[in-house]
Amino acid sequence: METQVAVSRQRPQRRLGDVVFSGAALAAGILILVSLAAVTIFLIAQSLPAFSADPSDVSKDGRGFWSYVVPLVFGTVWAAALALLFALPLSIGIALFISHYAPRRLALTLGYVIDLLAAVPSVVFGLWGITVLAPAMQPIYSSVVESLSWIPLFAGPVSGTGRTVLTVAIVLAVMILPIITALSREVFLQTPRLHEEAALALGATRWEMIKMAVLPFGRPGIISATMLGLGRALGETMAVAMVLSPSVIISFALMTSQNPTTIAANIALNFPEASGVGVNVLIATGLILFLITLLVNSLARFIINRRKEFSGAN
Amino acid sequence: MTVTSTGSKVSAHPPMRRLPRGTMWATLALSALLSAGFFTLLMFSGSTSDFNIVGTVIVAAVIYVALSFVMSRLVEGRRRSSDRLATGLVTSAFVVALLPLISLVWTAVSNGLNRFDAEFFNSSMRNVVGAGGGGLHAIIGTLEITAAATVISVPIGIMTAVYLVEYGRGRLSRMITTLVDVMTGIPSIVAGLFAFALFALFFGPGIRFGIGGAVALSVLMIPVVVRSTEEMLKIVPNELREASLALGVPKWATVVKVVLPTAIGGIITGVMIAISRIIGETAPLLIIAGMSTSMNYNLFSDRMATLPVFVYTQYSNQGADTQAYLDRAWAGALVLIVIVMVLNILARILSKVLAPKGSR
Numbered sequence: 001m002e003t004q005v006a007v008s009r010q011r012p013q014r015r016l017g018d019v020v021f022s023g024a025a026l027a028a029g030i031l032i033l034v035s036l037a038a039v040t041i042f043l044i045a046q047s048l049p050a051f052s053a054d055p056s057d058v059s060k061d062g063r064g065f066w067s068y069v070v071p072l073v074f075g076t077v078w079a080a081a082l083a084l085l086f087a088l089p090l091s092i093g094i095a096l097f098i099s100h101y102a103p104r105r106l107a108l109t110l111g112y113v114i115d116l117l118a119a120v121p122s123v124v125f126g127l128w129g130i131t132v133l134a135p136a137m138q139p140i141y142s143s144v145v146e147s148l149s150w151i152p153l154f155a156g157p158v159s160g161t162g163r164t165v166l167t168v169a170i171v172l173a174v175m176i177l178p179i180i181t182a183l184s185r186e187v188f189l190q191t192p193r194l195h196e197e198a199a200l201a202l203g204a205t206r207w208e209m210i211k212m213a214v215l216p217f218g219r220p221g222i223i224s225a226t227m228l229g230l231g232r233a234l235g236e237t238m239a240v241a242m243v244l245s246p247s248v249i250i251s252f253a254l255m256t257s258q259n260p261t262t263i264a265a266n267i268a269l270n271f272p273e274a275s276g277v278g279v280n281v282l283i284a285t286g287l288i289l290f291l292i293t294l295l296v297n298s299l300a301r302f303i304i305n306r307r308k309e310f311s312g313a314n
Numbered sequence: 315m316t317v318t319s320t321g322s323k324v325s326a327h328p329p330m331r332r333l334p335r336g337t338m339w340a341t342l343a344l345s346a347l348l349s350a351g352f353f354t355l356l357m358f359s360g361s362t363s364d365f366n367i368v369g370t371v372i373v374a375a376v377i378y379v380a381l382s383f384v385m386s387r388l389v390e391g392r393r394r395s396s397d398r399l400a401t402g403l404v405t406s407a408f409v410v411a412l413l414p415l416i417s418l419v420w421t422a423v424s425n426g427l428n429r430f431d432a433e434f435f436n437s438s439m440r441n442v443v444g445a446g447g448g449g450l451h452a453i454i455g456t457l458e459i460t461a462a463a464t465v466i467s468v469p470i471g472i473m474t475a476v477y478l479v480e481y482g483r484g485r486l487s488r489m490i491t492t493l494v495d496v497m498t499g500i501p502s503i504v505a506g507l508f509a510f511a512l513f514a515l516f517f518g519p520g521i522r523f524g525i526g527g528a529v530a531l532s533v534l535m536i537p538v539v540v541r542s543t544e545e546m547l548k549i550v551p552n553e554l555r556e557a558s559l560a561l562g563v564p565k566w567a568t569v570v571k572v573v574l575p576t577a578i579g580g581i582i583t584g585v586m587i588a589i590s591r592i593i594g595e596t597a598p599l600l601i602i603a604g605m606s607t608s609m610n611y612n613l614f615s616d617r618m619a620t621l622p623v624f625v626y627t628q629y630s631n632q633g634a635d636t637q638a639y640l641d642r643a644w645a646g647a648l649v650l651i652v653i654v655m656v657l658n659i660l661a662r663i664l665s666k667v668l669a670p671k672g673s674r
Contacts, residue, residue: 121594
């Protein structure tokens with residue numbers, strides 16, 4: 001006891017190199033704090049004029065900031081939710097295929113191929129969406145609208161170009177596929193081997209094994225992967241800006257030429273020509289987008305942190 | 315007697331009947347044929363102008379999944395048939411996901427090659443209307459802005475990771491970890507708005523220059539670098555640190571001379587992945603770097619063209635000669651894809667070659 005106390009009292013010698021190096025490391029860490037604080041402060045500072053601006057300066061119809069923002073928020077959430085609807089089942093399927101169905105040798109390569117999708121720049125996705133996907137989808141849209149227009153989702157008049165919110169959602173789904181796939185694959189691979197073998201030993205088929213052992217284990221991972229994908233879809237700019245033929249409305253119709261646009265796309269399209277309080281309005285919408293994605297991402301992190309077991313899920 | 319009784323027992327619980335091996339492959343071939351036949355008919359009847367490959371694949375997958383499910387249900391019973399259904403669905407999910415990738419690469423290559431020529435790589439768009447011109451100014455801009463972003467982000471990112479792994483204790487380090495997570499989720503356009511808001515404060519609201527783009531990209535790049543470096547530093551075996559410290563080496567020298575060199579392969583890989591992620595970013599550069607048609611080597615003054623913004627503007631401001639603009643856009647897109655792919659593949663190779671020795 002006595003000696004231990006004596007040892008801990010003995011201060012280690014402080015070397016100059018140590019002080020400088022650890023100081024630099026600490027400074028870098030603090031710089032992250034500062035820069036994030038700066039992002040928030042500057043965005044708030046630049047968007048304050050928008051909240052108090054004269055309504056007629058904010059938008060053409062002169063109904064003020066909030067009536068300008070609400071349709072944008074709706075469009076952002078709507079497009080992202082649709083994208084998630086397509087991407088989630090597909091990516092769980094792909095993740096299962098890579099982790100439990102494909103031959104071991106092939107699995108790594110296949111995973112890499114899907115990761116390549118994540119590396120494609122969004123502007124290229126936008127270009128692809130508008131030159132390939134939109135024209136290809138247009139005939140399908142017109143036949144669907146012709147036969148099913150009594151369902152509000154498929155209400156007419158059909159878009160002549162295919163540049164609808166549904167096309168955007170498909171492009172967004174392709175973009176967030178690799179994110180959700182990568183994370184869920186990681187979690188599926190961490191399913192305890194014994195659970196899987198126990199299920200198989202009881203005579204379960206492969207699907208029953210997956211249903212009983214893999215999916216319950218991976219559920220938190222899937223949820224957080226979904227949230228991260230959603231965060232990406234909410235903030236995606238160029239693909240939406242290029243593909244969508246936008247208007248500021250709230251509408252659930254998927255295949256018309258009147259589509260609710262998203263915050264990010266609206267900023268990208270209007271920023272280069274904006275001036276005066278218009279700039280502040282756009283920055284304010286950016287701040288709202290930041291808050292939405294922050295909320296979604298924090299929720300994802302919260303779920304991940306509650307289950308520390310899968311450390312690989314970044 | 316006994317024989318018949320066991321016989322009746324067996325018939326009460328019949329052995330699981332299985333479809334003969336190879337049935338599934340035959341079904342797959344059959345459904346592919348059916349689907350191809352259907353779409354060939356469509357083509358000849360004139361409903362579609364040419365053979366619809368995507369439609370063929372999707373319809374074939376649907377027919378195959380349905381057929382195999384029904385056959386298995388009739389012969390093998392409910393449990394096996396749902397197993398077959400799941401296998402079919404999971405596999406077709408993968409195939410369906412490959413379709414956009416293949417289509418995208420195919421379109422980019424076939425359209426991009428039209429203008430993937432010497433002129434594209436040695437001329438700018440200055441005074442070019444219609445055909446001709448190139449993307450040299452955009453390529454230079456992209457390289458300069460990305461290099462500047464890398465110079466800003468890599469030291470900050472690596473030092474933050476060193477702090478988190480080697481020094482960080484308690485609340486501050488937890489807070490930094492959380493904030494790095496938050497930064498990972500910042501939408502790229504918000505990063506652009508931040509850079510704009512920052513520089514507009516000092517230089518007025520009309521500010522557009524390259525270094526602003528670099529700052530915006532750094533906001534996106536730093537968290538990626540921190541994350542990957544942190545992972546790499548964590549797998550450096552503790553024995554190495556302890557051995558070095560036991561020899562009386564100061565801590566900073568241990569980190570610089572022992573820990574970082576051990577993890578250098580993974581760190582370089584992470585940096586390259588981060589670069590490949592930001593090099594294709596369009597939105598922040600559109601806002602703060604702007605667009606120009608001439609060469610601009612100076613990061614600190616005037617608008618600067620970058621490859622993604624070049625692609626975007628070529629598409630969105632098509633002149634009278636539409637095809638020339640589209641061709642340039644696709645050529646730019648192809649250059650971008652090639653750069654990103656090369657960076658990714660190089661990163662994979664480097665991570666194999668420089669893999670930390672001694673771990674796992």
